[in-house]
Amino acid sequence: MRESDTLAATALDRRQVLIVEDEPFIAFDLADAIESSGGTVVGPASTVREALQLLDKQTVEAAILDVNLPDGDVGPVIAALAAREIVFLVHTGAGLTPELQRLYPSLRVFSKPTPPPLLANIIAASLAGTGNASHP
DSSP states (O other): OOOHHHHHHTTTOOEEEEEOOOHHHHHHHHHHHHHHHHHHEEEOOSSSSHHHHHHHHHHOOOEEOOOOETTTEHHHHHHHHTTTTTTTEEEESSOOOOHHHHOOTOEEEEEETHHHHHHHHHHHHHHTTTEEEEEE
């Protein structure tokens, strides 16, 4: 096991990670990476509405978010995560909208196809306090 894998397995041990992604195969790959790193997947949610419902009903400690969802951009989810000081990052093929860039200039954005295990490691590092993900 590589050192980075050990970090992820340690930091994500039973941590609740919300996945917001409308592409089923990408959502599956992200969920697999989180679970392989010892985390617990919340979701995946494929819409803003589903993501907000999950945030209201479940404990979430971190999140990986797609930007463009069938019911709009992920802005309301980002606002909810930021208000709760939950660690998150954005994984997108389209980039951020100008409004999201303005509202969240320090937001960490990773272009698709960033390997899901790398995203899990970045979340793990942030949860461990060595931070690479956003915490606006």
